[in-house]
Amino acid sequence: MATSTSSRNRSLPKGLLAGLIGGIVGAGVILVAEEIFPPRDEDEPSPLAILASGGPSEPAVLPPSGTQALHFAVGPVAGSLHALAP
Secondary structure, three states: OOOOOOOOOOOHHHHHHHHHHHHHHHHHHHHHHHHHOOOOOOOOOOHHHHHHHOOOOOOOOOOHHHHHHHHHHHHHHHHHHHHHOO
16 A cells, blocks of 8 residues: 655755754764774875865865864755755
8 A cells, every 4th residue: 555645744844953953963973983984194184174275285274173163064054955855
């Protein structure tokens, strides 16, 4: 017996909240995973540092808190936008 999802109404606030929570959890998982499995060598600059400096020839040094802040800023926004998709 097939169930029809067309009779169920979607709730935009619930979807946004679920996406926001999912984005926060996802950002936290990324931070923990990067602590266990570093994405690059110690002397290799991060992609964010390269972008901040304008190129790979003069990499800037971003503090780890800046990278974490970016993860926790982008993750919830991306999750919320994903929740808006049909």
